Amino acid sequence: LSSTWLGLLGAGSLIGLFGSLLVGRLADRYGRRKFFMADMLALTLLSVLQLFTTNLAALLVIRIALGMAIAVEYTVGTALLMEWVPAKRYFRYQTYLLAYWAIGYFAAYLVGTFTTGFGDRTWQVILASSAIVSTLAGLQRLVVRQPESPRWLASKGRIIEAINLVHRYVGEDYTVHPAPQVEVKNGAWRMLFSKKYRRRTLVGGLFYACQTLPFFGISIFLPILMENMNVTNPLVTQLLYYALMIAGVLVGIVLSNHLPRRYFLIGTFLASAAFLLVLSIWHQAPLALTLILFSLFSLTISAALVIGLRLPKRTL
Known part of the structure; x- marks a missing residue:
């Protein structure tokens, strides 16, 4: 690989993370749970696709798409955690998540370093190995059904449903308040730089x-x-x-x-x-x-x- 292709393929998933700009908007409109459930399936399929191509352009597209799937996990997964965990426990659980990410980077490095024995296809096996982790996570999410975010439900006026979920999964001592009824004006990206x-x-x-x-x-x-x-x-x-x-x-x-x-x-x-x-x-x-x-x-x-x-x- 030339240094240009090495840089592009290495950074492909980072490029895809800009999909967070779109994912956040969609998750606010349609809810967190659907994206959270479908994300690991997308990650698995995209990971496996890396086994079947040696075309650099196609591989770059797959890597960028993987980054977009990771963007769903970052955006929706973090939102679900923040909107489900009570304030006094939030920092502790979020630091757990950060520690698990660091452990994941370490594990990925070990897989990339010590995976051998597949001849010319070893690099493809290394890239596709992420399918193992995403499959396990996807199965876990199918077995342990993730309820919708109570804060998102409240923002859509479904306050009774939100409170029932909080009482069921967090406790009777907790509640979620109705979203404040304020007039929201449509904005443009340029407003951020006003x-x-x-x-x-x-x-x-x-x-x-x-x-x-x-x-x-x-x-x-x-x-x-x-x-x-x-x-x-x-x-x-x-x-x-x-x-x-x-x-x-x-x-x-x-x-x-x-x-x-x-x-x-x-x-x-x-x-x-x-x-x-x-x-x-x-x-x-x-x-x-x-x-x-x-x-x-x-x-x-x-x-x-x-x-x-x-x-x-x-x-x-």
Whole structure:
């Protein structure tokens, strides 16, 4: 593969994540449950399709479609969690979810590294192996039927149905309030960049972009990065990177409970930038120092993800 195709195929799923812009709108209109139930089936079918093509353009289309399916999981799955869990338990459950994602990245790396024995089709088997996980998750969702979001039901005027679900699955001590009846005017995307909203848009958008793009980008292309860093034992280094990613989530949980959010956010950005700056400028740094700086970067950037979970209290 040329570097162009390697980059496109590696980033294909990230490109597909922009489907969140459409998925969120559809989920608000038609509900969360339908998308949540169908998502794993789509992921399974798309994963299996990778076994049957060696055409790079077709593979790129499949990878982008996989990213769109992942966008459904990110958008709808997170919305369901946020809208079902009572406020006092939300942060704990959301950090569990973040930790499971980090474990998933680690597991994916292990599969990609140690899967062998399929000859020229080994790379296809590696890519298609995600079908195993999505099939198991899909079966679980068929057996344990996920009820609709009570908040979404309330927003559609189905308040009795929403309250009954909350009483059944959360407890009689909880309820969900009717959605406030306010006049909503249709808006356009350009409103986000109007004088009134552009500062909030830039702060919110750049905050998440600057967190997630390095996180995903480095994780996806980690083997190539290790090769260019002249690391003598890339396997151990990559295992350390993913292990510290999981540890970083735990560190982030502890720090976010003791530091103001503003200091935590700015501090993690500055620290990770400093580590990368030294690595990018000092090409001939001792190997031990390179590994220490890269490990600290992994720990910091995964810890920073926790701050996005600290949302205002809700009323469930």
